[in-house]
Structures are given as C-alpha cells and as structure tokens.
Amino acid sequence: xxxxxxxxxxxxxxxxxxxxxxxxxxxxxxxxxxxxxxxxxxxxxxxxxxxxxxxxxxxxxxxxxxxxxxxxxxxxxxxxxxxxxxxxxxxxxxxxxxxxxxxxxxxxxxxxxxxxxxxxxxxxxxxxxxxxxxxxxxxxxxxxxxxxxxxxxxxxxxxxxxxxxxxxxxxxxxxxxxxxxxxxxxxxxxxxxxxxxxxxxxxxxxxxxxxxxxxxxxxxxxxxxxxxxxxxxxxxxxxxxxxxxxxxxxxxxxxxxxxxxxxxxxxxxxxxxxxxxxxxxxxxxxxxxxxxxxxxxxxxxxxxxxxxxxxxxxxxxxxxxxx
Amino acid sequence: xxxxxxxxxxxxxxxxxxxxxxxxxxxxxxxxxxxxxxxxxxxxxxxxxxxxxxxxxxxxxxxxxxxxxxxxxxxxxxxxxxxxxxxxxxxxxxxxxxxxxxxxxxxxxxxxxxxxxxxxxxxxxxxxxxxxxxxxxxxxxxxxxxxxxxxxxxxxxxxxxxxxxxxxxxxxxxxxxxxxxxxxxxxxxxxxxxxxxxxxxxxxxxxxxxxxxxxxxxxxxxxxxxxxxxxxxxxxxxxxxxxxxxxxxxxxxxxxxxxxxxxxxx
Numbered sequence: 001x002x003x004x005x006x007x008x009x010x011x012x013x014x015x016x017x018x019x020x021x022x023x024x025x026x027x028x029x030x031x032x033x034x035x036x037x038x039x040x041x042x043x044x045x046x047x048x049x050x051x052x053x054x055x056x057x058x059x060x061x062x063x064x065x066x067x068x069x070x071x072x073x074x075x076x077x078x079x080x081x082x083x084x085x086x087x088x089x090x091x092x093x094x095x096x097x098x099x100x101x102x103x104x105x106x107x108x109x110x111x112x113x114x115x116x117x118x119x120x121x122x123x124x125x126x127x128x129x130x131x132x133x134x135x136x137x138x139x140x141x142x143x144x145x146x147x148x149x150x151x152x153x154x155x156x157x158x159x160x161x162x163x164x165x166x167x168x169x170x171x172x173x174x175x176x177x178x179x180x181x182x183x184x185x186x187x188x189x190x191x192x193x194x195x196x197x198x199x200x201x202x203x204x205x206x207x208x209x210x211x212x213x214x215x216x217x218x219x220x221x222x223x224x225x226x227x228x229x230x231x232x233x234x235x236x237x238x239x240x241x242x243x244x245x246x247x248x249x250x251x252x253x254x255x256x257x258x259x260x261x262x263x264x265x266x267x268x269x270x271x272x273x274x275x276x277x278x279x280x281x282x283x284x285x286x287x288x289x290x291x292x293x294x295x296x297x298x299x300x301x302x303x304x305x306x307x308x309x310x311x312x313x314x315x316x317x318x319x320x321x322x323x
Numbered sequence: 324x325x326x327x328x329x330x331x332x333x334x335x336x337x338x339x340x341x342x343x344x345x346x347x348x349x350x351x352x353x354x355x356x357x358x359x360x361x362x363x364x365x366x367x368x369x370x371x372x373x374x375x376x377x378x379x380x381x382x383x384x385x386x387x388x389x390x391x392x393x394x395x396x397x398x399x400x401x402x403x404x405x406x407x408x409x410x411x412x413x414x415x416x417x418x419x420x421x422x423x424x425x426x427x428x429x430x431x432x433x434x435x436x437x438x439x440x441x442x443x444x445x446x447x448x449x450x451x452x453x454x455x456x457x458x459x460x461x462x463x464x465x466x467x468x469x470x471x472x473x474x475x476x477x478x479x480x481x482x483x484x485x486x487x488x489x490x491x492x493x494x495x496x497x498x499x500x501x502x503x504x505x506x507x508x509x510x511x512x513x514x515x516x517x518x519x520x521x522x523x524x525x526x527x528x529x530x531x532x533x534x535x536x537x538x539x540x541x542x543x544x545x546x547x548x549x550x551x552x553x554x555x556x557x558x559x560x561x562x563x564x565x566x567x568x569x570x571x572x573x574x575x576x577x578x579x580x581x582x583x584x585x586x587x588x589x
Contacts, residue, residue: 050425052589075427086418090350102342103426105335131353147422 003028003155003187004049008058011044011211018044020211021058026189026204028154031181033198034191035290036208042191043083045208046159049189050080063154076104079153081144083160087132093119093143094128097150104151118146121183122176138169142176149180158190162197174200195290207290207297214297223288226296227251229266231273233259234282242276249273257281339428343436344443350410351444361448365399366455372524382526385555389467392456393550394523396478397485397543399452400445404486405514407441408493409506416503421589434494434584438577441490442483449482456554468554477553484569485546491576498583521547527559542572 004026011019019041026032034042047053049062051071059066065073087096094115101111119125122142132140141161148156161177162170174197181188192198198205199219207215207222215222227250238259243249248269251262259277263269266285274280295301351357369388373395377387414420423433453475460468493510500506520534521543530538538544549565551558558565 047589052421052425072427075425078425080421080425082418082421084418086422088346088350088419090353091346095346095349099342099346100422100426102345103339103423103428105338105427 001028002026004032004060004062004189006049006058006060009045009048009055009060010057011041011048011053012056018211019048019055022211022213023058024206024213024216026155026187028187029185031188031201031203032190033202033205034189034208035193035195035198035202035205035294036191037193040193040208041211042193042208043159044211046080046157046189046191050078050157051075076151077154078157079148079151079155080157081141081148081159081161083163085140085144087140087144087147089132089135089140092129092131093124093135096132096143097128097147100147100150106151114150114152118150121149121180122146136169137165138172141165141169141173145173145176145180149184149186152184153186155187155189158188160192161190162192162194170194170197177201195294199290207294209294209298215293219290222290222293226288226292227262228264229262229288230286231261231263231266231270232284232286233261233273233277233280235259235277235280237278239276239278242278243273246272246276336428336432339426339432340436340439342426343423343433344440347437347440348443351440351447357444358448358451361399361403362451362455364402365395365452368398369395369456369459385557386465386467388465389460389555390526390551391524392465392468393478393554394521394547396449396452396456396482396550397521397547398518398523400449400482400486400546401489401514401518401543403445403448404441404489405493405496405510407437407444407490408495408497408510409503411437411494411497412500412503412506415587415589424589430584430587431581434491434581435577437494438487438490438580441493442486445486445490446479446483449479449486453478474554474556478550481546481549481553481569484573485543488542488569488573488576491573491580495576495580495583498580498587517541517543520544522559523547542568545569545572 002025004024006022006024009019009022010017022045034045036042044053048055048067049060051067051074054068059068061067062074063077065077067074088099091099097115097118098111101114106114116125119128122145124139124142124146127135127139132143135143145161158177162173165173177188178201180186190198190201202219204216204218205222206213234257236257238254240252240254243252243259243261246269248264249261250264253260261273263273266287270283270285274283291301369392373388373391380387382390411420424430456465456468457470457475459465461470492513496509496513497506500509520538520541522538523543527538545560545565545568548558548560549562549569552562552565
C-alpha cells in the first residue's frame with residue numbers, strides 16, 4: 001500500500017508553475033528521493049506534502065489522510081527536517097525536544113523516554129544541556145533529525161538535510177540517516193540537489209525539473225538507462241576494431257591520443273579492454289553517475305546557479321542579529 | 324497497519340498553547356538583558372521626567388509623580404508588548420515558525436500561545452515596576468502613592484488585559500511584516516502617538532478641542548484611566564467604561580490576530 005499518494009499535484013505562484021501536475025506513489029518503507037536543481041519545485045512539493053502550503057489543484061494523501069481536508073491527521077503522521085535551521089538557538093537541545101513533545105501532545109513520561117532514545121540515536125546525549133547557539137552546524141542538524149523522529153512519524157521528510165554542511169558533517173548526517181532507517185524502518189522522503197546523496201541513500205528516486213517528474217526509478221536502473229560507465233584510455237594507436245568487437249562496449253569516441261568508451265560494468269571488464277586496446281599509457285574509469293542521468297533526461301547539466309545561501313549561512317545571520 | 328485518527332480536541336489545542344508559551348518563557352528567562360532594559364526606561368521617565376516636570380506642574384490634589392505612575396506602567400507595557408511582535412518576524416526568517424506551524428494544532432492556538440507568552444513577559448516586568456512603586460510610595464519618595472496591597476493587586480489584571488491586547492497588535496504587525504526593519508518602522512510609528520495621546524503624562528480635564536478626539540480613540544487611554552482608578556482611587560472616566568472598552572479592544576485584536584496568523588505567509 002502506498003503511504004504517500006499524489007495525484008496531479010500542482011502549485012502556481014502567479015505565472016510561475018512551481019509544481020506541475022505531479023502524480024506519484026511512495027510505498028511504505030521506501031527511502032524515496034526527489035532530486036533536482038535548485039528551483040525545480042522540490043521544496044514546494046514538500047511544503048504541500050506537509051500541509052504548510054495549499055495546492056492550486058490536484059492533491060494527495062499521506063498515510064491515507066487527505067492533505068487538504070485532514071491536515072491535522074497528516075501532521076500527526078509526519079516528521080520533517082526543514083532546509084533552514086528550525087530549532088530555537090536560545091534553548092538547549094533538551095528544551096527543543098521537550099517543546100516538540102509538548103507540541104505533539106506527548107504525556108510527560110513518554111516524552112522523557114523518547115527524548116532519551118532520540119538523543120542516543122544521534123549521539124547528542126552529552127550535549128543535551130548546551131544551548132543550541134553553541135552547537136556546530138552538523139550537531140544542530142542531528143538535533144533536528146532527532147526531533148523529527150521523536151513522535152514516531154510514519155513518514156519522515158528531509159528537505160536538503162546536508163545543505164550548507166562541510167563534507168565531513170555531510171557524511172556524518174548520512175551515516176545517522178542510514179542508521180535511523182535501519183533502526184526505525186521509517187519511510188523517508190528526501191529532497192536534495194546532491195547527486196551523491198541521492199545515490200547513496202535512496203532506494204528509488206524521482207528526478208524533478210521545472211516542477212515535473214522527468215524520470216522515476218531506482219538509482220541503479222536510472223544509471224543503466226544512460227548506458228553505463230565511461231572508460232577513458234590514453235593510447236596513441238588504439239586497436240579500434242578489437243575494442244569494437246567487445247560486446248559490452250556500447251560506444252567508442254576517439255580524439256587523437258584519447259579514446260573514450262561507454263561500457264557496461266567497466267570494473268570487471270577492464271582487463272579485457274586493456275588487452276584489446278593496444279599499448280595503453282594511462283586509463284581512467286568513471287562509473288555512471290546521476291549527473292549523467294540528469295543530463296540524459298533534461299539535456300542540461302544540473303544547474304548549480306542560483307544556489308542561494310544555505311541554512312548554515314542563514315543561521316549565522318540569525319545568530320549575529322540581536323534578539 | 325491501522326491508522327491512528329487524532330480527533331480535533333480542545334485538550335490538544337490547550338497543550339499546544341502551553342508548548343508555545345513554554346518556549347517564550349524559557350527565552351524570556353534566558354535573556355535577562357531584555358528584562359533590565361525594559362525596567363530602566365520607565366524608571367527614567369518616572370524619576371527624571373516626573374521629578375523634573377513635577378516641580379513645576381501641579382495636578383490638583385496630587386503629586387505629579389504619583390499621577391504619572393499608572394501612565395508609566397502602561398507605557399512600559401506598551402513598549403515591551405508591541406516589540407514582542409518582532410520575534411514572529413525572526414521566527415519566520417529562520418524556519419522555527421514552520422516547526423510550530425507543522426505541529427498538529429491550529430494557527431489560532433499558535434497565536435494565543437504567543438499572546439500569553441508575550442503577556443507573561445510584560446506582566447513580570449510590571450510586577451517589578453509595581454514593587455518599585457510601592458517602595459517609592461512607602462518611603463515617601465513619591466508622596467500620594469499609597470503602597471496599599473489591594474490597590475497594587477488590582478492593577479495586575481488590568482495590566483494583563485492591556486498587555487494581551489498590545490501583544491496581539493504587535494503580533495499582527497509581525498505577521499504582516501517581512502523584515503525586522505519594517506517591523507521597527509511601523510511599530511515606532513504606532514507606539515509614540517499611542518503613548519503621548521493616552522493621557523499617561525497629563526490629565527484629560529482641560530484638553531484643547533482638537534486633541535480630545537485623538538485621546539478618546541487611543542485604546543491605551545482607557546487602560547491608563549483604569550490603572551489610575553486602581554492605584555490612585557481617582558480617574559477621568561467611569562471604571563465600568565474603561566473596563567468595557569478594554570475588553571472590547573482585546574476581543575477585536577484577538578480576532579484580528581488569529582485571522583492574521585491564519586493568513587500569514589510562511
């Protein structure tokens with residue numbers, strides 16, 4: 001049974017169609033990704049899925065509850081980690097969680113127990129008494145992750161959970177997310193514009209461009225569609241005939257001393273390629289990436305333009321302002 | 324797997340209001356500079372302005388400082404209450420507001436939690452000022468301000484109603500403003516006329532004709548007047564009129580505020 005169902009979900013802001021008739025089912029237990037460049041409509045979709053924004057037309061449901069008619073039921077069924085920091089930085093980590101428990105009507109005993117559980121899950125037990133202002137960006141994200149899980153939602157939404165984090169913190173967050181999925185078996189819907197993140201975490205993903213789903217499948221299947229890995233050979237006189245005879249080589253491009261092959265499963269076939277190619281000076285193997293997939297389906301590179309300040313930067317702005 | 328259906332319940336709404344209040348209270352306790360700042364200004368008004376002008380102004384049968392004490396209380400409440408609205412702008416600038424709005428409670432309850440939170444802050448500040456007034460009255464520093472416990476106690480609910488109204492006004496401005504700068508501009512445009520027209524600093528008996536209607540439409544006028552009833556035992560209007568207008572104003576701004584919150588862009 002699908003836990004998230006969307007039918008022709010559409011949102012317009014004046015002339016701009018941010019989300020354009022999206023129809024989608026997400027099954028229980030999936031780790032589902034919405035991958036697309038900034039401005040593709042991912043966050044708008046998420047705001048509608050979390051009842052914070054009304055669709056212009058179409059609709060959907062979460063855990064069987066209608067997004068428009070039963071927002072309160074939907075809110076009970078979901079947890080969310082927002083793109084920008086959404087914890088109160090004048091409160092301690094513990095107080096932020098207590099506040100969350102109160103907002104979700106948890107009886108005090110249960111609340112305290114859950115706070116202990118989720119703090120342990122994200123390794124913040126030792127820092128629960130510190131004011132969030134003194135947390136690092138990664139710690140703050142972890143706290144928000146813990147908070148999103150505290151009321152045991154059926155579906156957890158993660159909106160660009162690692163935006164603005166340094167690579168090490170990003171890797172940490174991924175590890176925590178992977179751990180919580182194993183431990184809670186929760187359904188996760190992730191939006192991201194990091195290919196690597198989508199590839200590593202998601203069991204299935206939708207590539208979003210201009211408010212539409214342009215491709216929908218598992219990362220492995222999507223990569224298969226674009227034809228495979230790229231093997232680049234530095235070879236002055238390539239034996240093109242022998243290379244062409246290899247059944248797993250789909251495409252050969254030659255530019256002077258560089259020959260580029262598109263190969264299915266390059267890793268295991270590399271010895272046979274090298275044997276066939278002639279005297280090779282150097283070799284480079286690049287596995288198929290979601291970047292290639294995006295290019296394949298949209299005809300464009302994933303735009304990095306318009307990447308406005310991430311949540312960490314806004315957080316700094318907030319902190320420097322006087323309250 | 325069965326769906327859990329959560330009924331719309333009053334108990335949940337009250338729990339949500341308590342949660343919002345809890346956060347505001349924690350923040351208030353943590354920012355002691357705010358408390359200090361909110362006390363210093365009224366003291367300057369009372370002692371420096373009141374002491375200086377009081378030498379040269381006579382209110383029949385009353386010491387000038389005693390006369391303006393209720394007005395200064397109302398002023399302190401006015402400033403801190405309206406200014407409280409700026410926090411909603413900050414909450415929205417980061418995503419903290421979304422965390423609250425995505426919780427299973429109505430926007431009206433979010434608004435009411437904020438009102439009660441802001442009003443609590445102002446009432447605490449008022450209690451400090453009342454205590455100070457009692458000391459100044461008891462020591463004879465302000466003659467005519469009798470440190471009578473029942474009088475001072477009667478002022479508290481009046482201050483609570485006043486701050487609830489004014490916090491609502493602040494939150495309405497906050498809900499409409501995109502930036503703290505915009506909030507600052509609009510609120511100071513509102514705060515100063517409201518203060519000066521309220522009769523906090525002068526009696527309402529012999530006002531020039533052009534001024535009187537402006538004073539009468541200022542909602543703070545009636546709070547100041549009611550506070551004079553409570554603390555000094557004499558005022559301009561009938562107490563019943565003051566109370567009716569204070570309650571009416573509160574009802575209007577609560578309604579406007581919850582409407583503003585329901586339509587607030589996130």
